[in-house]
Amino acid sequence: MNRRTFLILAAGLLAGCSQSRNTLNFYNWANYIGETTIPDFERETGIRVNQDNFSSQDVLFAKLKIGLEGYDLVVATDYMVRRLIKHDLLMPLQGVQGLEGLIPRFQHKPWDPEHRFSVPYLWGTTGIAYNARYAVPKPDSLKVLWDPRYKKRIGMLNEKRDTIGATLLMLGLDGNSVRPDDLARAQAALLEQKPLVRRYSTDMIDDLVRQEFHVALGYSGDTGQAHSSLEDVQYTIPREGGYVWADNLCIPRDAPHYEAAIGFINYVLRPQVAASITDTVGYPNAVAKARALVRPELLDNPLGYAPESMLEHTIFQQDLGAGERLWDQVWEKVKLQS
Amino acid sequence: MKQRAAWLLILPMVLWLVAFYLLPLGAVTLQSFHEVTPDYDISREWSLANYRRAVNPDYGPVVLRSMRYAAATTLWCLLLGYPLAYFIALHGGRRKGFYLMLLMLPFWTSYLVRTYSWMTLLQTEGLLNTALFVPWLGHPVDMLATDGAVILGLTYGFLPFATLPIYVSLEKIDRRLLEASADLGSSPFQTLRNVVLPLSRPGILAASLLTFVPAMGDFVTPELLGGPETTTIGQAIQEQYLQLFNWPFGAALALLLMLLMLAGIALYVRLSGSEEVLA
Numbered sequence: 001m002n003r004r005t006f007l008i009l010a011a012g013l014l015a016g017c018s019q020s021r022n023t024l025n026f027y028n029w030a031n032y033i034g035e036t037t038i039p040d041f042e043r044e045t046g047i048r049v050n051q052d053n054f055s056s057q058d059v060l061f062a063k064l065k066i067g068l069e070g071y072d073l074v075v076a077t078d079y080m081v082r083r084l085i086k087h088d089l090l091m092p093l094q095g096v097q098g099l100e101g102l103i104p105r106f107q108h109k110p111w112d113p114e115h116r117f118s119v120p121y122l123w124g125t126t127g128i129a130y131n132a133r134y135a136v137p138k139p140d141s142l143k144v145l146w147d148p149r150y151k152k153r154i155g156m157l158n159e160k161r162d163t164i165g166a167t168l169l170m171l172g173l174d175g176n177s178v179r180p181d182d183l184a185r186a187q188a189a190l191l192e193q194k195p196l197v198r199r200y201s202t203d204m205i206d207d208l209v210r211q212e213f214h215v216a217l218g219y220s221g222d223t224g225q226a227h228s229s230l231e232d233v234q235y236t237i238p239r240e241g242g243y244v245w246a247d248n249l250c251i252p253r254d255a256p257h258y259e260a261a262i263g264f265i266n267y268v269l270r271p272q273v274a275a276s277i278t279d280t281v282g283y284p285n286a287v288a289k290a291r292a293l294v295r296p297e298l299l300d301n302p303l304g305y306a307p308e309s310m311l312e313h314t315i316f317q318q319d320l321g322a323g324e325r326l327w328d329q330v331w332e333k334v335k336l337q338s
Numbered sequence: 339m340k341q342r343a344a345w346l347l348i349l350p351m352v353l354w355l356v357a358f359y360l361l362p363l364g365a366v367t368l369q370s371f372h373e374v375t376p377d378y379d380i381s382r383e384w385s386l387a388n389y390r391r392a393v394n395p396d397y398g399p400v401v402l403r404s405m406r407y408a409a410a411t412t413l414w415c416l417l418l419g420y421p422l423a424y425f426i427a428l429h430g431g432r433r434k435g436f437y438l439m440l441l442m443l444p445f446w447t448s449y450l451v452r453t454y455s456w457m458t459l460l461q462t463e464g465l466l467n468t469a470l471f472v473p474w475l476g477h478p479v480d481m482l483a484t485d486g487a488v489i490l491g492l493t494y495g496f497l498p499f500a501t502l503p504i505y506v507s508l509e510k511i512d513r514r515l516l517e518a519s520a521d522l523g524s525s526p527f528q529t530l531r532n533v534v535l536p537l538s539r540p541g542i543l544a545a546s547l548l549t550f551v552p553a554m555g556d557f558v559t560p561e562l563l564g565g566p567e568t569t570t571i572g573q574a575i576q577e578q579y580l581q582l583f584n585w586p587f588g589a590a591l592a593l594l595l596m597l598l599m600l601a602g603i604a605l606y607v608r609l610s611g612s613e614e615v616l617a
Contacts (some may be wrong), residue, residue, distance in 0.1 A: 058581045065378060065583065087378070152480060152565075160581070197566045198483060210463045212482070322376050328582045335577055336396050338567040 024049045024260040027060065027074040029247070030203060031225065032122070034277035041267050047260045056159050056202055064089045064252055072255040073264055075247045079161065081118045082111035082319035084250065090117040091251045095262050098269040098287070105311075106246045106286040111319065118248035119265055120286035122221070122277065125306055125314055126162045127242040129155075129208055129218030133232045142170035142238045144215050146189070151196045155207055155216030158200040160331040161317055162243065164190070166217050169240045175315050178323025187330040191337055200335070208233045221283030224303035228282075235302050237310050244306075244314035246286060278304070370589035378583055388590035397574070397591070401598070404570040407485070407560070408553040411492040415500035415549045416542065418493070423501045423541070424534075427508035438505075441498050449495060453562045456491055457482065460563070483565025491559040496552065500545040507541025508534070543610055551599060571595055 026038075030053040038049045052071075054060045057080045064074070065087060076084055084090050099107070099115050106120040130139050134153070145154055145166075157163050165175045167186040177183065198212055207213045208226035223235040249268070251261045267273055274285040275293035282298065284291075284305045291305065298304030320327060370388055373381045426437045444452060459465050460481040467478040481487055511534065519529040535542075557572030564570075571591070578588030 056581060058583065062580050062583045066585075152483070194566050199565055210461055212462055325376060328584075332577070332582055333396070335566075336400060336569060336574060338399070338569065 021257070022047050022260070023072075024257055024264055025070055025072045026051045026264070027063075027071045028053060029075060031205065031222075032075065032247075032281055032283075034273070034280040037268070037273060037277055037280075040273075041264060044267075045260075045263060047257075047263070049264075058160065067254070069254045070256065071252050072257040073261040074250050074252055075121060076118065076250050077161075077245050077247050077317065078109060078111050079317040079319045081248050081250060083324075085112065085117055086319070089253050091253050091255060091258065092116050093119065093251060093262065093265070095266075096269070097266050101269070101271075101288050102286045103288050103291075105244075109246075109316070112248075118250045119269065120246040121249045121268065122281065122283040122285050123244065123246040124220040124283045125237055125242050125244050125302070125311070126157070126166065126217065126219055127235060127237040127302070129204070129213070129216045129223040129226070129233060129235050131208070131211060131214045131230075131232050132234050134211075134214040138234075138236070139215060140236060140239050142166055142217075142240050145170070145217060146193050146196070147215070148196060150215050152198050153212070153214035154193070154196050154198055155204050155213035155218070156193075156197050156200050157204075157217050157219075158202045160327055163200070163217060164327055164330055164334075165243060165317065167193075169238075169242070172240065175241065175243065176318045176320065178320050178326055180326060183326050183330050187333055190330070190334045194334065194338060205229075220303055220306065221281055224282030224298075224301075227303055237302060237306065237314060239313070241313045241315060243317055244311055245317055366589045367593060369586050370593055372586045374584050374586060380586060388587045389594070391587065392590050392594055397571070400569055400574055401571050401595075403568070404554050404572065407488055407492060407570060408550045410489045411496060411553040412500075412546050412549045414489065414493040415496050416504075416545060419497055419500035419545060420504055420542070422497075423504035423508055426501075427505050427511075441501060444498065450558065450562075453491055453495070453559060456487075456494065457562060460487055460490075482563060483568065485568060487563040488560045488568050488570075491563040492553050492556060495556075495559060496549045499548045499552075503544035503548060504538060504541040507538040507544075511537045547603065547606070551603070554599060555595065 024047050026049055028051055032053075033051065038051065041047065042049055054063070057077050060074060060076060061080065061083065064071070064084060081090075093116065096115070096119055099119065102120060106123060108114070112118045128139050128142065128144065130144070132138065135144065135150070144150070145156070164183070164186050167189050168177055168182060169175045171182075171185055171189060173182045173185070199207065201207060203222075204213060204216055204218055205222050205226045208216065208218070208223065209229045211230075218235065220235055223233060226233040227235070249265050251258060255261055268277065268285075269287055271287050271289040271293055274287040274290040277283075278285050278290065278294045278298065282304055284294075284298065291299070294304075300307045302310055369380065371384050371386070373383070373385055373387055375381050422441075426434060426441075430437050457464075461467070462478045462480070462482075464481075466481065471477070471479045515533055515537070516529055519533045520526075524532065555572045557570060557576045560568050560570045560573055561576075575588050575591045575595070578584045578591060
């Protein structure tokens, strides 16, 4: 629930941040950093880190697009990296070390093949989070999110790319489609589902633990955090497929503290640091050598390092280009109508 | 000379209003006549497209719902705030200051934090359910994500704003009028109805405006306590700004809402004959 609080406070807060040389303003998802990552970095470098949280990638885009200055380091999902590059909102990275040590799956991706602007931070999947006590039989299809048996116990992500995308996958369509027909079908399905939905939220750890949600479209690592508080919370990648994504560290075009941001990127690429972040948040990192250092239960586990067999039927989220507006229109309708 | 001193006194306020009210409002107004390009930039051409789009049927129910919430909130605030103000003003005695401080106490904590605590009280595994409904009814009651939760949150938030103006108008009443009313044979209820209520009308009218207007535009409370089917116009505007990156359309919606409210207030003032409240 922190994300939304911060979103609302964020706008005002950042303006007040100190602009001294020894500062790093980090714009990140909530609950998305190791427990000691920031204090350790501060102690090592003397740089003060101000962390600020966004509630969705759209908010990140909006803030950077209007030219809000002050952020030095932001966390952008794959398709968003492409979009930010296209809008000329990022600064090329210079002096990043350790790129060759990344897991091949996240190296040289089409949105930024040479890692000129982005370095993968953490990765995960979008799939079905469920409470094994109530969701019987164990769900394996996205259709469970349209099952009236779970009326008002269904959670959906307040992130248009995941929620509309998963609906497309549920309908057997391309999860990155920009065909108006496909999107019209997705819109109809989402409107039909709406009376069953408890809440659209990107921050559902609490909702899963407190059993507000019995089935939900969720993120692997968040579900993992919920699972550590309540064992009944489980996760699976549905048979229609899911998304695999990486969140990437990027430096905005007008970042006032470029060197500090590069320093932080190099810091989190150290295997020990990457592993400790993963241990806290449950999301795997993209540093190959860190794999051997993380909590062993995160390995070969859909909540953490999903096994290859599961990743086989996942897809990446691509930049939609001009089709973005179509997705926006669907999203607007879905959120508005009841 | 006197005149000039008066002008100097209000100058800071005028500057403040120009810088932080008129200029932003002007910018929002100008922006509402542009459009967003497919490239997510703001076009240079002028157009009425946003206004044409805003009157589409999708927004009607959302505005009506927001009005319903604001009206219910105002009603509850008056029902709860009036007796409270009455008690403090007429029976507060030496403790008046203390009671008023209690009334302001919630402001010492952020509104968001207080609304979050309502979430923890109302949720399925929350205090009300575990301590009351589950032992009593045998099953939890769904309270979050309902109209009731949103109205409860808004009422809670705006109660002090409703209570204070009523308190002020009750405080001003000459106590001898109450005695006279009793001497003339009125029962306490008749005194309340025929003397106290009419005399505190300016307070009631001010309280209604101070509650209805902000409740109508609120987006935080429905965002936290509401669900998919409690979308308010405030949330719709916020969504245009932050999620869909259509500032011009958000601006048009905000301005239309403002015009609607101004018209509503004008009508209200006219009908209730309460020009003196605002004067």
